[in-house]
Amino acid sequence: MSRKKIVAATGCPTGIAHTFMAAEALKIAAEQLGVDIKVETHGQVGIENALTDQDILEADGVIVAADKDVNTDRFHGKPLIEVPVAKGIRTPNELIQGIINGEAPVHQVKGRASGTTSAPSSAQQKSANKWIHTIYKHLMNGVSHMLPFVVGGGVLIALSFLFGIYSADPQHETYHPFAAYLKNIGGLGFSLMVPILAAFIADSIAKRPGMVVGFIGGLLANDGGAGFLGGIIAGFAAGYIIVLLQFLLQKLPASLDGLKSIFLYPVIGIFLIGAVMTPLLVPITGLNHSLMDFLSSVQSTNPLLLGLIVGAMCGFDMGGPFNKAAYVTGTALLAEGNLYFMAGVSAACITPPLIIAIATTIFRKHFTPQERNAGMINYILGATHITEGAIPFAAKNPVVVLPIIMFGSAISAILTYLFGVQVPAPHGGFLVLPVVTGAFQWVLSILIGSLVGAILYGLYRKKIDKPAV
Incomplete structure (x- = not known):
């Protein structure tokens, strides 16, 4: 009997650690189960x-362990298991066994025919979870593309404060x-945060036509x-405006497909996003300011x-949805000029790998040699704000x-x-200490926690x- 062959794709919003940890976990599990596997990674380098x-x-099945868009349309007609990236790290054997046992439903792309029928599954029970994960995946696709702009622009702005x-x-x-140059260039990168976020949320939903309309919608919001x-x-x-347009215009002749993508979708889509966003700007702006004011007030009145x-939140899933919610809130507050909130978020994100590193140093005889080696690496990961170690x-x-x-993590925060403490940079860990206001107290807080x-x-x-x- 020939060995089963599986293909997989992994990706996380930051594309730094989860992506490659899930890939490695799937490879190890495949080797243990006697399965051939090829894993495609969607990291920050592409x-x-x-x-x-x-x-x-040639694949017998597909595993997608990702919290961002990895183009699942290409897997049409293949048995596919799609889960959050964290599940790829924690339960790789279970995912591969699902393909081996024929438990994976056949992936169907709307509008494309397939002669294959779906394998029995508990899809109805899982539909609500799948819907939530889909929404989260769209959101994180925006966040993952936004982060390099936030980090690059934010660190340059922070460096300008050295002067x-x-x-x-x-x-x-x-x-x-030179300080003015750094702040201007960094400010340009930082100012694209909201348009890029909106563009790639829409891109995840409706591909390139959505990206164009989303970028304009993000500019309007910004x-x-x-x-x-x-x-x-x-x-x-x-x-979803583009999805609606695609539905309404689907009966146009195929010869007009080029006209739809280059003319009708952008023209009608931009008009409609303007019509949707313009009346919403005032209430959304009010809500946005209220949330920021609330967080700022809690920060000063109840820091505990x-x-x-x-x-x-940062320590619970270490790079997952709760961690990202806190981090993204910190970047949003940075854009509003609040440098305090991000200080606590950064401290809480740096702490988990340092906990591991210090524990494997102090209590080294209670850890295996492999764990001690991983613990040493966690010193570097923690110092550079990479929680996933x-x-x-x-x-x-x-x-x-x-x-x-x-x-x-809570003690550190x-x-x-x-x-x-004030931290003006959205990432970098101890590398940004020169621009931190209260750098000694910040390091002390992190070390105590x-x-x-x-x-x-x-x-x-x-x-x-x-x-x-």
Whole structure:
């Protein structure tokens, strides 16, 4: 009997760690189960190990473990299992076994014929979860394309502060031409945050025609003051406007397909997104400002509560939906000039890998040599704001380890807010220390939270593990 062949695609919003961890987990599981697998990764550098038409044709099934658009249309007619990227890391054996056992439903693209019938599945029970994941995937497709603009632009703006807070102002005595250059260029990158977010949410829903309309909708939201929230609404509105147009114009002759894509969709779509967004701008802007004001007030009046919430969100799924919600809120507040919120978010994101790193150092005899090596790498990951390095350790017993990580992250965030630290850069970890206001207090907060978490985790490992030889 010939070996089963599976193809897979992995992708996460940041495209840094989850993407490749899921790919590696699937490869290891495939080897254990005697299955051939080829995994395509959608990281920040683009698509790597791309699947060819021949790969897909020869495959017995497809696994998509992604929180962003990976073009599933090409898998039409193939048994396909589609899950969040975290499931690719945690349950790769289960996913591959689903393909082997014939439990995967056949993927059908609307409007395309297929002679294959779907395998029995619990699709009806899972429809609500699938719908939620689809919406999340569209949103995260926007976030993943937005992040490089936020990080690149935000770090350049932060670097301009090295010359003085007002060094980019020609009227101020601390004015410096290079600081002004950094702030102007960085500001351009940062200002594209909302349009790019909206464009690629719409692109995930309706491909290129949606991207065009979404970008205009995002510009309207940005210029109207509706901000990040307005960008999300514009992205989804633009995507489904194009889906509606595609339905209404589907009976036009095939010879007019070029006219539809280059003329009708952009002209009618841009007109309609303007008609939708214009009356919504005032209430969305009001809601956006209210949310920002509320978060700012909680930040100053109840830093304990805010730090607890932010720390728990960042430590709970380490790069997943809750973590991303806190991080994206921080970037949105940065755009509004609030530098305090992101300080707590960054501290809470840096802490989990440092908890692991410190625990494997202090309690080294209770970890295997492989875990110690991974722990050393977590020093680098933590210092550069890459939270996901803690996931393999948490996955071994999430019921115990996740609360420890959340507790340590919450301590780091709470102390950061109590010290009033300001972080003007949306990413970079300790690399951006020169531009952090209260850098010593920030590092101290992170180290305290990490040390507390490491001791708790180390004591837990001491209790359950026999000393490694």
